[in-house]
Amino acid sequence: MENLALSVKELNKYFYDPQTFHVLKDISFDIKKGEFLALTGKSGSGKSTLLYILSTMDTAYEGSLTINGTTLTGKAQNELAAFRNEHIGFVFQFHYLLPEFSALDNVMLPALKLEKKTMEEIEEKAMANLKLLGLEDQALKPANKLSGGQQQRVAIARALINEPTIIMGDEPTGNLDSKNTQIVFDIFRELAVERGQTIIAVTHDDDFAANCDRVLELMDGKLIHQ
Numbered sequence: 001m002e003n004l005a006l007s008v009k010e011l012n013k014y015f016y017d018p019q020t021f022h023v024l025k026d027i028s029f030d031i032k033k034g035e036f037l038a039l040t041g042k043s044g045s046g047k048s049t050l051l052y053i054l055s056t057m058d059t060a061y062e063g064s065l066t067i068n069g070t071t072l073t074g075k076a077q078n079e080l081a082a083f084r085n086e087h088i089g090f091v092f093q094f095h096y097l098l099p100e101f102s103a104l105d106n107v108m109l110p111a112l113k114l115e116k117k118t119m120e121e122i123e124e125k126a127m128a129n130l131k132l133l134g135l136e137d138q139a140l141k142p143a144n145k146l147s148g149g150q151q152q153r154v155a156i157a158r159a160l161i162n163e164p165t166i167i168m169g170d171e172p173t174g175n176l177d178s179k180n181t182q183i184v185f186d187i188f189r190e191l192a193v194e195r196g197q198t199i200i201a202v203t204h205d206d207d208f209a210a211n212c213d214r215v216l217e218l219m220d221g222k223l224i225h226q
């Protein structure tokens with residue numbers, strides 16, 4: 001149990017509009033700490049729906065979700081929000097950076113919200129993250145003046161600012177070319193291997209998935225391969 005990052009047991013989810021639709025069916029799996037995992041499956045198989053539940057944002061499901069030994073099923077929204085801030089970093093296909101703000105400000109923002117460190121500490125950590133992602137010379141540029149690949153790396157630096165134990169990505173390389181995809185993949189690999197961070201990435205990219213530690217594949221809402 002000690003080394004489990006995430007555990008899902010008998011997860012079922014239904015959508016009720018326009019009619020009842022059993023979208024996730026009896027899904028159970030464990031993810032070890034430091035594992036780099038791909039979540040794959042055809043369009044409509046339920047990947048984003050599952051990731052949304054794993055991220056604790058969607059609480060309308062049956063079954064149980066445990067992250068880092070804390071059972072999250074049934075917890076109140078404010079408790080879940082606090083848990084997310086502390087434990088989970090998110091990287092999306094479209095990075096939702098604040099376009100007029102500098103790369104540095106964008107990276108600092110989630111830590112400022114957490115109010116756990118001083119401004120100086122946060123800035124230092126944000127700069128260290130930008131450096132890790134090869135962006136130290138871009139720190140003061142507004143986000144909308146960076147290339148797509150640079151923006152995605154800023155989004156990763158931001159996702160890491162509160163030192164999450166789990167990083168969840170919904171097609172984190174979905175709008176990147178192969179060179180930037182490789183860069184992002186290598187960063188995730190390094191985070192998993194060197195920092196023991198757990199990575200769960202929804203991907204349509206077969207090469208990306210093939211190089212992960214493990215692939216979870218969904219088909220019509222069922223886990224067919226793990």
Ligand SMILES: Nc1ncnc2c1ncn2[C@@H]1O[C@H](COP(=O)(O)OP(=O)(O)OP(=O)(O)O)[C@@H](O)[C@H]1O
Nearest residue numbers: 015017018023041042043044045046047048049050
């Ligand atoms: N709010 C909703 N209400 C009803 N049905 C929904 C809702 N959200 C998603 N669905 C349906 O649930 C199924 C799974 O959707 P989901 O977005 O999880 O698929 P996905 O595997 O992430 O697909 P893609 O690869 O295209 O992003 C789809 O058939 C979708 O139409």
